[in-house]
Amino acid sequence: MGDRSKPEIRWTILEAARQIAIPESAPKLKVQTHPQEIDPLFLFGCHMEWEMSEEPSAGWELLAAAQSTHSETRSHARALLSSSRHLGGIGLAETPAPRKRQPRVEDEMKAPYGLDIIEDCGECHEWGSGRFCAFSQPALESLSKASHKSVLPAGAILFVEGQAPRGVFIVCSGKVNLSTTSREGKILILKTAGPGEALGLSAALSGVTYETTAETATPCHLSFVDQKHFLELIQTHSEIGLHTAQCLSRDYQSAHRDIHDLVLTRSSAGKLARLLLSQAVREGDDAETDCKPTPMTHEEMAMRIGASRETVTRLLSTLRRKRLIRLDGPMLVIKDRTALEALAV
Numbered sequence: 001m002g003d004r005s006k007p008e009i010r011w012t013i014l015e016a017a018r019q020i021a022i023p024e025s026a027p028k029l030k031v032q033t034h035p036q037e038i039d040p041l042f043l044f045g046c047h048m049e050w051e052m053s054e055e056p057s058a059g060w061e062l063l064a065a066a067q068s069t070h071s072e073t074r075s076h077a078r079a080l081l082s083s084s085r086h087l088g089g090i091g092l093a094e095t096p097a098p099r100k101r102q103p104r105v106e107d108e109m110k111a112p113y114g115l116d117i118i119e120d121c122g123e124c125h126e127w128g129s130g131r132f133c134a135f136s137q138p139a140l141e142s143l144s145k146a147s148h149k150s151v152l153p154a155g156a157i158l159f160v161e162g163q164a165p166r167g168v169f170i171v172c173s174g175k176v177n178l179s180t181t182s183r184e185g186k187i188l189i190l191k192t193a194g195p196g197e198a199l200g201l202s203a204a205l206s207g208v209t210y211e212t213t214a215e216t217a218t219p220c221h222l223s224f225v226d227q228k229h230f231l232e233l234i235q236t237h238s239e240i241g242l243h244t245a246q247c248l249s250r251d252y253q254s255a256h257r258d259i260h261d262l263v264l265t266r267s268s269a270g271k272l273a274r275l276l277l278s279q280a281v282r283e284g285d286d287a288e289t290d291c292k293p294t295p296m297t298h299e300e301m302a303m304r305i306g307a308s309r310e311t312v313t314r315l316l317s318t319l320r321r322k323r324l325i326r327l328d329g330p331m332l333v334i335k336d337r338t339a340l341e342a343l344a345v
Contacts, residue, residue, distance in 0.1 A: 038065055038073045047080040131196030132247055133170060133223075139237040146229040151221050158199065158214035158222070165203035165210060167226035171195050174220030178212040179303065189303040190258060192217060198247055204230055205244070271305035272315050273344035276325070280334055295331065 043065055049058040062084075065077035133143060147170070152158075158169050161180055169176075176193045190212060193199055203210045204227045225233070234241040279296070298316070302309045316332075319325045324336045324343075334340060 037070045038068070038076075040076045043073075043076050043080060047084070051084065132198040132243055133196065135237070135239055135243070139233075139239055142233060142237060143225070143240070146233060147223040147225045149221070149223055152216050152219065154216050154218050154220075156216045156220075158216070159210045161211065161213045162209045165200060165207065165227055167224055168201055168204050168230050169199040169214065170223040170225070171197050171199065172221040172223055174222075175217040176220060177215050177217045179215070180212055186306075187303050188306050189300065191254065198244075201244055201247055202251070205248075268305060268307045268311055269315050269318070270344050271307070272301065272312060273319075273340045275301060275304055276332070276334060277337070277340060277344060280337075 043062065046058040046061045049055045050062065062077050062081055065073050066081055068074045068077065133140065135143065149172075158176065159166065171193055173195050176197075176199060177189050178191045178193060178199070179187050179189045181187050193214075199214050200210060202208075234244060296304075298309045298312045302312045305312070316325070319340075320327070322339070324334070324340050326333050326335050
């Protein structure tokens, strides 16, 4: 057969291999399927003859074997066809069982501080659970494009009381303490912000300085939107403006309650009892179940109730003697919630 016929033969074989069937327009070479097993060496010989000499009959033998009802014959033939240079690697080999993907080096590397880092807000699984950023998809995409993601360790300062506003911080994960400082240097922690809360809203909207200092209490994943872009988002998406107003309203109500508790509670013991109750996490549904407040140092407790560390240490010792609380290792446990509530009134 001359060289002119080779492209036509190759094209016909390729089409037949792609469809695993012989087209009606194929040459008059009749392909016989093989219901019985064919010697793998014979198939290999056909493969070599087709590859080296480009003998079309050898190619048709392989194609016929690839349609055999005998599984091993069909598998051998398809494996040989899949490696043929004539077919361009179209892959006629029997489909193997999917192999489990080996983890890449990037997958095995842990994110900083063990945090779940999400670069695209649209991929966040917590975005709708009562968070500031629980927007519709278009608004969420605009927020994600305008924001800058960062991961910070505990003790990082986001902004300082009296500083000119730079923008809004959204806590994706972790906790941030908001505090104020007196002229004498006494620090009072006003609030601990958690995931989904926005910080610096009031300053960004009004243009006045930040009224508090924001410091990360734990490693945090944060999303920052500068003031200019945040104001543009409010003008473009009304729901972002509505969420901002709702957050400011909640902040106002929370500040009102805190002022009431700090000013009208008569004793430091009552303030400490109220703090422990507000931070307590009940284990189980039973009312008698012990409660464990969020771990805090004596210094942090003092900052939250406006007292000295020595006063907090003395009050905790008194509560332990009265068996209202106990220490379970480093963990403080509320034993008598009812008595502690009476003290907090």
